[in-house]
Amino acid sequence: MKKDLSEEKDEILVQRSKNGDKEAFDILVQRYRASLFRFVYHSLHNREDAEDIAQEAFVKAYLALPQLKDNSLFRTWLFKIALNLIRDNKRVEKRNPSLSLDSYTEGDDTYTETEGEHFNVEPVDDDSELLARLRMEITLLPNELREVIILRDLQGFSYEEIAKMVGCPVGTVKSRLFYARQILRERLSSFIGDDKE
Amino acid sequence: MKCKKAKFLCSELLDGRLNDREREALLSHLSACPDCMRFYKQAKKIKELTSSLPTPELSPNFNEVVMYRIERSKASPRPHTIFLLKRRFALFLLPLIFIISALIFVFHNKPDESELLRSYRREHFIYTLQNPLISADSAVKMLLISSEE
Numbered sequence: 001m002k003k004d005l006s007e008e009k010d011e012i013l014v015q016r017s018k019n020g021d022k023e024a025f026d027i028l029v030q031r032y033r034a035s036l037f038r039f040v041y042h043s044l045h046n047r048e049d050a051e052d053i054a055q056e057a058f059v060k061a062y063l064a065l066p067q068l069k070d071n072s073l074f075r076t077w078l079f080k081i082a083l084n085l086i087r088d089n090k091r092v093e094k095r096n097p098s099l100s101l102d103s104y105t106e107g108d109d110t111y112t113e114t115e116g117e118h119f120n121v122e123p124v125d126d127d128s129e130l131l132a133r134l135r136m137e138i139t140l141l142p143n144e145l146r147e148v149i150i151l152r153d154l155q156g157f158s159y160e161e162i163a164k165m166v167g168c169p170v171g172t173v174k175s176r177l178f179y180a181r182q183i184l185r186e187r188l189s190s191f192i193g194d195d196k197e
Numbered sequence: 198m199k200c201k202k203a204k205f206l207c208s209e210l211l212d213g214r215l216n217d218r219e220r221e222a223l224l225s226h227l228s229a230c231p232d233c234m235r236f237y238k239q240a241k242k243i244k245e246l247t248s249s250l251p252t253p254e255l256s257p258n259f260n261e262v263v264m265y266r267i268e269r270s271k272a273s274p275r276p277h278t279i280f281l282l283k284r285r286f287a288l289f290l291l292p293l294i295f296i297i298s299a300l301i302f303v304f305h306n307k308p309d310e311s312e313l314l315r316s317y318r319r320e321h322f323i324y325t326l327q328n329p330l331i332s333a334d335s336a337v338k339m340l341l342i343s344s345e346e
Binding site for chain 1: 204205208209211212214236239240242243244246247248249250251252253255256259260262263264266267270271
């Protein structure tokens, strides 16, 4: 019995896409579009830009498929393409600060508190409000910290995969994750409270 | 274990990256240190919340747009591609133009043999005229002989 194409592994779909099978690539888009969009959206916080960049990442991936040597690494490779597009977008925002939501944190290499508006310090019981605050604090993180925290906690990539994508050693990924979590905890500890787990 | 190291390891504990020995040591520290335990619980809560951050819905025609953009990109090379091609072409072309220009300059300005010979005879004639041991007649004769050769 012939196996349904949508159940095939990435390696097979990528190989078929390399041979010009658009249906196979369409299944890859279907498979990764939600997680890729999620990654881009939480990096940029602009729905339209995020969707545009996610689509552009797929287009770039398709056109560059012949350069992908190991078909099994398609997911990591796709996210790396998206990460580069996000960085390009951030660079444009940096040149045009009026376009940027978090422009005032750009270029800040130190992992210190951002001088910006912060919220009233009172514990919140509702997770939705806490989520909104967390989302904002992630947006305010320096780029290199935001990248690793989203790739790890939102996307579930391993340290090794993140290191490849971001282009740094695994030890750096560890310390960036630590710093990111420490900053988020400091900024949100008042809202979480002591008793909550 | 010091609190600073314990807090650093908490991050790895959350990601399941610690081996049994490190894990045991950290848990032992956490059970004895309320401050680090609080740090761990808050970090754990933030990790859980981060993984559940809401994301808006994608456009229903997302795939169609991707496939359309692929077709469009294949039909006409993007400006970026054209720029790269132009840049590669220029990188190849500029040294080639330089080499060709240098060769033309060298060969174009190279004096031919007869010119060299005439120059040599002129200098030799002047030398013989200035030499007090050689008479002017002899100098002229020598010039005529070398010209015939």
